[in-house]
Structure formats: C-alpha cells, structure tokens
Amino acid sequence: MKKIFAILVMIVFVGVLVACNQTSGASNDNTIKIGIIADLSGSGSTLGPGAVNAAELAVEEINAGGGVLGKEVELITGDSASDAKTANDQAKTILNKNKADALFLMSNSANREAMMSTVEKSNKLFFYTPIYEGGSYGDNMYFSGEVPSQQIEPVIPHIMETYEAKKWFIVGNDYVWARKTSEILKGAVEGNGGEIVGEEYVPMGTSDFSTIISNIQSADPDFISVEVVGADAISFVKQLESMGLDKGLFAYNVDEDSIKAMGKGAVGMLEAASYFYNLDTEANKEYLKNYTEKFGEDAVRPNFVSNSPYEPIHIWAKAVNEAGNLEVKEVNEALPTVTFSGPKGEVSFDGEGHHASLPIFLGEVGDDLEVTIVKEFGIIEP
Amino acid sequence: MNLTRSLLKSNPSRNLVLIILILLLLPTVSTDYFSSLVGKAIIFAIFAISLDLAWGYGGILSLGHSVFFGLGAYAFTITSLNIGTPFGIFLGIVLGVFVPIIIAALVSSFVFFSKTSPFYIGVVTLSLALLAEKMVIRFSSFTGGQNGLSGVPEFPFYGVPLYYFILLIFVLVVVVSSILVKSDMGKIIMGVRENEERMQFLGFSTPLVRTMIFCLSGSLAGFAGILYASFDGFVSPSLVGFTLGTQVIVWVAIGGRGNIVGAVIGALLINILSPYFNEYFPYVWQSILGLFFIITVVFFPKGIYSFIDKSRKSAVKYDVTVKPQEVKILNSKSNILNINNLGVSFGKLSILKDLSLKINTGELQCIIGPNGAGKTTLINAITGRNNPTNGTVVIDSSSIEKERPETIVDKGIARTFQSTNIVGNLTVAENLQLATANGKFQSFYQNTKEIHLSPSTDKLLKLSRLEEKMTLLASELAHGDQQLLELCMAIALEPKVLLLDEPTAGLTGLERKEIGKILIHLAHEDNISILVIEHDIDFVKEIADRVTVLYDGTIAADGTVDQITQSDLVKKVYLGGH
Amino acid sequence: MSLSILSVVLLNIVTSIAIFFVIAVGLAVIFGLMDVVNLAHGEFVMLGAYAAFITSQLGLNPWLSFVIAPVIVAIFGLFIEKILIRHLYGKIMESILATWGLGIILRQVIELIFGKDYKIAPYPVEQTVNVFGAGYPVYRLLIVVLALVIVALLWYLERKTNVGVTVRAVIQNPNLSSALGININRVYSISFVVGSALAGLAGAIIAPLVSVHSGMGINYVMNGFLTVLVGGMGSLFGLVGSASLLGGSESVFSFFFDPVWGSIAVILITIVFMRFKKTSI
C-alpha cells in the first residue's frame, strides 16, 4: 500500500514536471515576442508597475502602427522580486523558454549583472532602461538610462553659479551607482572651484539618519548631493527637514512619487533627469493623454525611471523594421541609425558604446511638491 | 554489492533512486530551459542536503547556512577570476571548500565548546549571515559590492555535459551522505542530537562531534556554492544573506528534516515550481508560496515526504557478542579515587565544603544523607558536570577536577543520573552500541550490527530482561527498564569507578533486590568501585560495604552499615525519630 | 566638536535607543512568552505605520494614531493568533518558517490594497527646541517619552499585578500552570495581542520619521530580534539595557566611523554578548 502510494506521488511529481515542460514548446508564428522584467515585488516595487505600463503602451502603439515586420508584438512580463536569483530565472524563462527576441530590464544593476551570462548565451538583444552608473558594454546590449556624466557635467557648473554652491556634502547608499556618481561629482565640483566637505555612505534599508545629519551639521555645506535611493531617500529628506537643516539639495535618482512622500523637506530640491511628468511639451501632453486613456486616472504617474522602457521599445521596433528581419547582427547595425522622438524629446543610441543620447532637464520642486523645469540643457551625449 | 543491496532495500533509498532516474532521463525529453532550471534546483538540493546534515541529523540549528554557500561561491569566484588559468580554477575550488570549513570550525569553537543554549548557534549563524552580506557590500573592491561579480569561469567538466556533471555530483553527495547517516558515526551524531549530556557521559567529546558534522555540512554547502557560481556565472551578496538562509530552511522543512530524501524533494519541488508561479502570477506569486509554507509548517510539520515514507524505524536485529573476561590486576583495598578538600559553590551558596573522601577498589560504598546535603552535587563535581570551586579529585594519580566529562569518562569513571538519561529515539541495542564505542569516533561508512559487550554488562542485560527488548526504542521502555538500560550503558563503558545516583528510585522491592545483587557482584567479582546515592536505608543495609553520611556539604560519618546505623548523629540528622 | 553638535549627537543616541526599544518590545513579549519568533513582526510594525497613514488620510488628529494603530494591529493580531499562531506555541523553528510566509503575504496584500508607492504620515508636533543653539525636533524627544511610558506601564503590569506571576508561570511550565487553573491559551492570546499592539504603536511612532511602504518592516525586524536576544526573555530591564547597548553602539559607530560599521557593531556585540551571558534561552 505504502509502495503504491509512493509510486503514485512520484507519478504526480513527474506529471507536474512534464506539464510544466509542455507549456514551453508552443510558439506562435504570427507574433514576435519581447520581454520586460521589472521589480513587481520587493524593495524596488514602487517603480515596477509603471515600467510594465510604459512597455504595454509602447507595444500597443507599435502594433497599432502595423507591428514589426508585419507581425504583432507580444509582451511577456516577469517579476524580478528585486532579487538577483529570481531576475536571472525570469530572464531564462523569457529568453530560453518563451524564445523572446529582445529583453528589456527595468531593475537595479545587480539584477542586470545577474542575468548577463543568460543574456550573452541566448544571443538576443538586451536593453537596460533605467538610470545607472554607466560603463557597461555588450555586443547585443543597449543602455538607455541616464548615466552620471549626463546628469552632472552640464548641470553642476550651472548650479554652482546660480545657487552659489561651493561646499558640497555627499550622502549616498553604499553601492556602485552612488560611488560612481560621487566620483564624477567630485571632479565637476572641484573643477569648478568648489570643494567636497564630507561624504557618507549608508547601507541599503537605513531608516535612521540622525548621526549622518549631525555630521552634515558640523560640516556645514551649501549643497547636499542626495545619492540615497528609494525609501532611504525619503527618510533622509524628512529627517533633514525635521532637524531644521535648510541646505540646498541636488538629486539624480528620486522619482516624483518619492518627492511627494518627502513632504515639505523636498521643497526647493533640484534634480537633473531626461524626463519629468510636468514637462511642458506637446509630445509629453499627447503621451500623458494616451497613458491616462489606457490605464485610467488612478494609474501610477509616469516618471523618468519607471517610464524608461517606453523609448527603447520603440527604438527596437524601428530598428527591426529598418533591418527588415530579426537577425541580431542586422538589427544591431540598424539600431544606431534610428532616432525616436517621444515625450522627453529625441532619443538615439550611439554605435560605439551602445548608450543613449538624451535630453537633460533641471527640475526644481515647488511648494506644491510638483517639479517645474528651470533649465534645459538640450541633448547630452553619454 | 552488499552496499547497493542495502541501499535499495529500504524505502527512502528506492525513492531516491527513482528521483535520480527521473533526473537522468529529463534532458532527453525536455528543453534546454527546463534542464537549466532543474540543474540549478539540483545544486540547491545539494545545498539542502548540507543543511539537513547539520540541522536534521546533527540537531544544529543553522539559521544562516547561506554563509557557507555564499562563501564557497565567492571564494571560488574571486580566486578563479583573479588568477585565471586552470590553476586558478582548481585553487578556487579548494578555497571554496576550505574557507567555509574554516568559518564553520571557528563558529564551532566559539559555540560548541562552552555552555551556551542550543539556540545560540542559531543566533550566531543568523548574525553571521547578516554580517557577511554587509561585509560583501562594504568591501566592494573584492566582491563587486551590490552589483556582484559576473563572468565566473566554468567548473572543469572534462567533456561531460554540464547537467550530467551536476547530476553526477548530486548522486555522489546523496550516496555518501546516506551512507554517513546510517553508519556507526551517524548513530553517534544522532545520539548527540538527541541527548548531548548522555553522550558526554558515555565519553564522547560532543563538541568535537558537532564540530565535525558542522564543518562537513559547511564544506558541502560551500561546494554547492561553487557549483552554483559556476553554473549561473554570477555571484551577488544575496548568496550569503539572510533570505537565502531562510529559504533553504524552508526547502528542508517542507520536504522533511532529518531525511535526505525529504530535503531533496523540498529543494527540487520549490525551485522548479517557483519560476512557473512567477510567470503565471507575476503580482501575487510570492504570496502563493508564502501560503504554501504556512500550510505545510502548520499542518504537516514533518514535511511532505512523511506522507510518502511511512516506514518506521525498522527493528534491526543486533548480534550480541561477549568479550572474554579481562584479568584485572587485583590491587585490592587500595584507594582508586581520592577526593581532597572538595568545595562547590554557586555564587554565595556553597553546597560542598572541604569534603574529603577516598573510594577503594572493589568496594560498594553508599552515600546517604538528607535532601540538599549535596549528594548529587558531589557526583556532578567528580564527573565534571559542575567543575568544583576548590579542592582536588585524583584518579590513578591524575587530577581530573578541571577536566571535561568525556575526559573523566576516559579515565574510567561512569555514572548514571537521578532522572533517567538515555537516547530515547534510538533502540536499546543502538544505545548499548553507543556505550561500547567508549567515546571513540566510529566508522563513517560501516553500519555495524554487532555489539561487543563486557561479561558483566551481558549478565545485567540478561538479568534485567532487556535482552528481549533490544529492538524497542529506548523511549518506549517503562521507567524502570529505562533506569536499567542506563545502568547497563554505564557498565558497558567498563569503568573502574561507577557512580550511581539513586539507581532504584521508582523500582519495586523485587527489582531492587535484583539490582542489589548485580551491584554486589560488580564490586566484589569484577572489582569495580561503586558509589551509590540511596535513600532506602533497608537497601543500603543489604548492599553496602561502607556507608558515608553527607550532611550540609560535609561528611558527617563514615563506616560500616552497623557503625552508621548505631550512630546518634546519624539518627538525629537523617533517620528522624525512628 | 561644538557644544551644540555634541548635545545633538547625544540626543540622537538617546532617541536611537528609544527606537530600538519600541521596535523590540512587542517582539520580546511574544518571543519571551510563547517561544514564538514572529518574523512578521516587521510587517506588524508596517501595519501600524499604515494605520498612522490612514489616520491622517481620514483627516483625524495625528495624535490619534497612537491609539488607532495599536488597536487596529491588536485586532489583526487577535485574528492571526486564532488562525495561525495558535498552532505554533513553543515551536521556535516552525514559528520562524510560518511567520516568514505570513510576512510575505502581508506585504503583498498591503500592496494590493494601498498600492506600491510611498505614503506619508505627518508629524504630530513639528516644532523644534533649541539645544545649545541647534534646533532639535520635539517629536524625537517625544519618542523617548513614549518609550519611557511603555517601560513604566509594562513594569507596573509585571511587578505589581498578579498578571506578572501568571505570565511568568506560564512561560516556565505551561502544563503545570494549566493544572493550577490558568487558561494558558487565553494568556497566550492576550500576550500575542499585547505584542501586536506594541508593534502597531511602534509603527505609528516611527511612521512620521520615515517613508511608509510595504517593505519597511524588513529594516526593523532584525535589529528588533537581536535586541530581544541580547536582552533575554521576559526581562523588561534586560530589554532596556540591550536596546541601550545596541542602539547606543550603532549610533556611536555610525557617527565616528560609518553606518555600515554601525550595523556590523550591532551584530558583533550580539554574538559576543550572548556567548558570555550566563542565563540565555
């Protein structure tokens, strides 16, 4: 009896395995598949759903315009769970099991690195869409987010002059992006006659900044470079405000929803990015209208991080159509030749480093916690 | 061949063989994607086995086993990336196994060799996982920080396809660990899990046993880490962190701890199914898994494998052989154990005060005295359970007052406890086998079904009728039988000195008489010195050569039974108005 | 270092200790009493913070969140005790696993209800006081006061009422307590509810300082757990001491070295302290 039961359980187990396995085989010839992996759960999940929205909107627009190579584009969504292992598993699911032709990732750098070997082995196109520290390269990999040099080099001289910001203090999370940003910021500040009066790096998930703020008080800077991200950035700015510190703030990686959550402390904060919700252009108004139509009034507002998959998906579609087929080599050749004009302005990849040239804007947070654009720097090359 | 047959015989082994067969055939019927998914799951199954060895078999609660996994992965990655070439890869493999062993040994020396609570190891390993993750992020120049390291070189496969290579290693790990847990050493490991104190007083260095299994487990986890890094091509801080440490516990718990097959099933099931949950329910898949954990833990605490494997510990017959009687040099009436000015105090409370006592060869000496006089404390002080505050204890001209219990057992002192202390989850035969091991490490692969008993132990076994109950679990015995078993185990150690703490409590008059006879025999014929704490004055009168009265931490009287019962002092302090 | 900075630093140390304490105290009640490690404690704190957020959304006085949050989380705790925790008494390992699963579910359910974005809870007091020339927020000082109130309240319950004896008897020997006429299941339920309420209160207390989101609890549960371990079970003043030791050293190390060393110090102190502590679990 026991044996029969044991064998039955084993059969069920095998059955489940085989069933799981079966689902992978079917591929529909009438569609071209692409995948988006975003943080739908875990620490990065404030931005994930917006990224999926942006991708869905882009795919819908492409299909409405005749699709790619006359076929419909199908979007597959994966959750990275803000975790490297899971992200890699999902990359495998999308590229190897579902045989997607391109993968778009809107997640942190660690999750990108985790799936590198999967992506390389698959020999498919890969687009990393959010702001990141720069410096990566791959034959089939493209990076469409802001890199520190784009946010710093044109912007810092302007801020130092306009706001008389000589003494800077850096507060960042202890990881590669913040370290890289600091490095470039130091060059820019010191090159323009300023000085860095202190820098502090905190672990991810820090919620009490009181000792850091004491250090800032004793260093007495003009401006603080806010390189903490996510929930930590919110806690930091709130606590800064409650301690009565009124310093200039400059941020690179704080989305507009986070600004709302910071409250009064964020008023006056400057931020450099390629896109803001309040960008006063026809293209952006059109985009927001379509976005609201598709996802409703209550949907998350697009911001420069979460909306980042939108442009590269369009660029990929244009390049495939340009190449006339899905051969990676030919699409690679076509990619630098196309330019897409979307809500933020013109975006294009350079053929050498596979990074995007983006328009850069300086925004300032007003009393209503909305960002107004105070300066445009035009298209900045990576 | 005997080995293969015995492996195939029991139910769990058959299930394992079945699993391995399925895994072997899998690539022929599945996609590359699925094989790579399963390959990773197999690596995690190895990791789960490593935890099961420590937690399920060794009873070592490791809440941060990911530290060893992650350290193995990082050590391999960093070495092989920096040195490159085949040499770097091999050095990486060596370091990937040895760094975890070193850490496991350090943790062991910190935890097992002192009197800390069993939960402390959990705290240390948990803290270690938190610490390791922070360190990896902090020292990003070596470790790549949050972004991790990619481009990890492949393991040298010698042309074997990756999947099969991993499967081969998995099979090896399963076979070796199955043999280990069934071996004589495996019984010792389980004995330490079940009853550390008894094992100590059977002469085993329990910290050493725990260190051994923990290092073994750590190295296996490290090796799984190497495989993972090489298979995935990427290492990141989450490999050493708390989350993975918790996940592996979940896999083992869901499959069923203390069972190699259970650990394997748990790890395979969850790792194969979760990507599918993620794909089909991207927004709620984690909740589904969470619910699954809760239901398993609450309603099937023994894991899902307990449904498949209902096989009870089978009644294995043991062959009992009796050693030839050893001819002892009779140095009669010389004293073997000398206790001088012994003092024991706990804080301000002093229990024993400058107590001096000699125990003679082949003499049966009873200690009587009112409650709280310090009788049990005296035995504890001699046997190293509580080291004395001052004074000396000398056996055969070596001082033992500062030694650990196992060393003292090795010098020839055995004891029993007031409340019985046996290894409940092992059979009577296995308990005896542990005792006859004399505190030595046993074979890591043989599963001996033989017990080699001393003649006096054999005699006691027959008299107590325990012989008929050899295949029962010790915990299933009646109270009196448990007490007899404990006595058997103490005698099986072939001690020079036997210390018994109320050996007849809870026994009937007839049983007492039998035990009394055996004790007299052991003392007078086998020349063992016996010290018995006893309340029943009639029993004392029957057996004792000499009686010592302990009162208020000192010796109030010492002499023959008659001398003592006539003494006015004794009447006053002990016998009350009788 | 000027006097004003020094005093601000000292005040920061005191408030950090108070935060360590309020987070750990609910966990200590549950762990110490029932041998249940509630790994979802961070999520209970998170629920308290969401309760503070709801309070402000309803336009109520932010002070009310100190009442509403404990009540809401206590009710939730009662529900969880009835359906889950009841099965886990005295089983440390099982409780770790099951509450880990519970934590995952709570995070996702909160996301489904409130969305994934960051919420804010307003400060009940926004003033700062002048400390040797530097401004210091009154709210942070209030946290210290609240922590002291919790200490006083629990101390009174433990020492001055029969509740203390009952609870400690149940910890030591549940079976015997039951045979002596104590309804141990009720004692357990009540303790879990009290522990949950304290977690909710902790959530409401820290909510104004940080961003309220579903994942916030993870940042707290580990420090809380370590504080409980160092403080020992069922000892209120042990807990105060351990919060002072860990919270204090985290602040000091963060200030003089960097915050990573601060958190490393907390872990190392825990390991070493527990090794040499006489009475442990």
Add this chain to the structure above:
Amino acid sequence: MSFIKINSLTSGYSNTVIIRNIDIEVNEGEVLCLLGRNGVGKTTLLKTIMGLLPTLDGECFVMDRKVSGLKPYQIANLRVSYAPQDMGIFPDLSVGKNLKVGYRGSTSNFEEGCEEAFVHFPILKERLTQRAGTLSGGEKKMLILSRCIVNQPRLLILDEITEGVQPSIIDKFSDALNDIKKKGTTILLVEQNVSFAEKVADFYAVMNQGEIVAMDQMGRGSKQKIESYLVI
C-alpha cells in the same frame, strides 16, 4: 452520592493504551490511595482525571460534573488541586510567587492559607523570597503540598508526594494531609511508600498493568496484602 465517580476509563499516550476499564468511586471526605509497581498506569490515571491526557473511553465525574473532555484549567477551577510527580514547581519564581500561581481568592484568604501551610513546613516561611529552583528536593515537595493547602481544595490529587523525601519529613506530610482531611477535603493519592499510605488513606487500590486488581478498606493487615501485590 459519590464525590468522584469513574466509569470504565481508558486512556494513554497517542496510540498506546496505558490504563483500561478503570472504575473508581470515592465519597466526599474520604482518602483513596493508589498503589502499584512502577509503570502500571497510576500517574496516567491521575493525569487523565486532571485533563492532562485525553480520555479514550469511559468517563469521569467530579462532584457530579462530567470532567472528561474539560481542559485542565477548567477542572482546576472546580477547586481541584493537583500535585504532579515531577516538575511541580516554577524554578525561576520565588517560593512566595510559587504559592500564588493560579490562586484566585482574596488576599486575606491567601495569607491565612499560607500561615496554615507554614505550621507544617516552617522552613518555607524562611525561604519565601528564595528562588524555588534552589530548594532541595524535599523542600520542593513541601512547596507543592503547601500550594495545595493554600488553595483550600475540595479535591486533592497527589502524585508521589513523598518521593525522595527523608523519613523525618514524611511524618510532617502525613500530619498535613490528616489536617486537610479533617476539613472534609477528598484526597486521591498515588504512593510507593506503603507505610505512609497506611497512615493517611481510608481505602487503597492496587493497580497492575493498567487495571485495578484489588481495592479495599485500609486497615490492619492491609500492608501485608498490598506488599504481596507489589512483589508479583
């Protein structure tokens, strides 16, 4: 009207039946002593009556209330005091607090009860603030019995209260029990010490292998009869 009535009670651990078909009746104010060799099910019977073990079959009434199926605390609240064989104290609580656990009456009654217990065991009064875990074995037993006295039970259930107690103190135990008996308390006790049983019990029952094999009034010659059962 019998005070305790047990009808064909069967009980044990999970699947192992330890005692079967036990029938016992005790009238109010009487003392019944259960004797028998080790492992015959005496403790199991007491634990089943107290609700600490599940009743597999049969039923048990105390004061005409069916107690089978009730929780231990519910049974205790019928003014039943129970002294277990081992682990009968809270080692980390003081002696005074140990006396107080589970007590529900008024403070003055409590103090009165304590004084009553201290008459027999004055040493406990000296040790009121000492941790109970530091008491000697015999003192622990005194504490357990004293707690029962303090609670002024209507039914007292004692499991080997004299185990490990020196002879001179055992006399005090019998004095204390006889005092309790005078107040009309019904007592059910399990003993190994036949002489002690002789001093306090009105009736005795001998158990063997989970069943009651003899039951009679305690009297002259009972000791020999009982001992004849014990050496089987």
